[in-house]
Amino acid sequence: MTPTTSSPTIVLIAGHWLGAWAWDDVLDHLNTDRSRAVAMTLPGLDGDDPGRTTKTLDDQAAAILDxxxxLGVSADQPAIIVAHSGSNFPVSLVLDRHPELVQRVVWVDSGPVAPGSIxxxxxxxxxxxxxxxxxDVLAPQASLEGLSAEALERFRARAVPEPGPVLRQPLELTDDARRAVPTTLVCCSIPSAQMLELARAGHPxxxxxxxxxxxxxxxxxxxxWPMWSRPGDLAKAIVSAASRTD
Incomplete structure (x- = not known):
């Protein structure tokens, strides 16, 4: 797959508990590069939605495709998806169902999910x-390095609980074409060398x-959460990935 436009659409999707707001600082930098970038809130993570606790991975994947x-994304004008953390589940579904719509996926401290995963x-x-x-419970599982007291306060104030069905649903993937979509891994809390070693060793x-x-x-x-700790550098990494032609 190669770019068909000099300015592909970039869709940014944050992980658990987060909405489009999580990308505000990154979008400020991306806009200076004249990128066509849009952040979205997945179904179930809109605090004003009275039915949000019933949302599923299928609902989230459908919302990305909608x-x-x-945005006019098509096989002739595919998008760049930037997926952070737990958004890898619905994004893996999108890659499985419509790989032709994705020019490149940029995983931010995240990665593709294996079939059958929950x-x-x-x-x-x-x-x-x-x-x-x-x-103090979250930090041992996901590094809070680089986050200011202000960022942590905003995180706590704006976080929306993750819907139970999203967390319990097995991921059904059937199309190996998803693995041919060009991929960039932005490695933050785990160095790339360590991550690749774990991948080769078959770590789930x-x-x-x-x-x-x-x-x-x-x-x-x-x-x-590099969108808060290093937003400018993350934006540069996204722009660089979007410009690749492999």
Whole structure:
């Protein structure tokens, strides 16, 4: 796949608990590069939606494809998807269902998901949503390095609990063409060398990386939320990835 336009549409999707607002600082930098960039809030992460706790991965993938349609994304003018953290589940679905619509996927401290994966297989059926944990609980699981007190306060104030169905749904993937979509990994909390070693060793979280046909990696050392800790550098990495032709 090669770019068909000098300014492809870039769709930014944040991970768990986050909406389009999470990309504000990155968009400020991207706009100076005259990129056509749009951030979206996945279904289930709009705090004003009374039905948000019932949303599924299928709902989220459908919303991404609906946005593509509204933006004029097509096989002739495919988009760049920038996917952070837990947005890798619905984005993996989109890559499986319509790989022709994606010029490149940029995983931000994230990566492709293996078929059959469930984010939280032990989450009881009766749990409707998963709130943002206390930061002392979250930090050992996802690095908070580089985040100011102001950023943490904003994170806590604006976070929306993740819908239970999204966390419990097995990921059904059937089209190996998703692995041919050119891919950039922006490695933040785990260095690229370590991540690639884990992928080669078959680690469940990274095994799909070893199956990618067109891969490049970028090290951006910081915590798990580089859109707040290093927004300018992340924007540069996104622009660089969008300009690649492999």
């Amino acid at each position: 946005l593509f349609d509204r 984010f939280a297989p032990d989450l009881p059926e009766g749990v409707e949503e998963l709130p943002l944990p206390p930061f 979280m990274f095994a799909e990386v070893a199956n990618l046909e067109h891969l490049d990696v970028v090290d951006l050392p910081t915590g798990h």
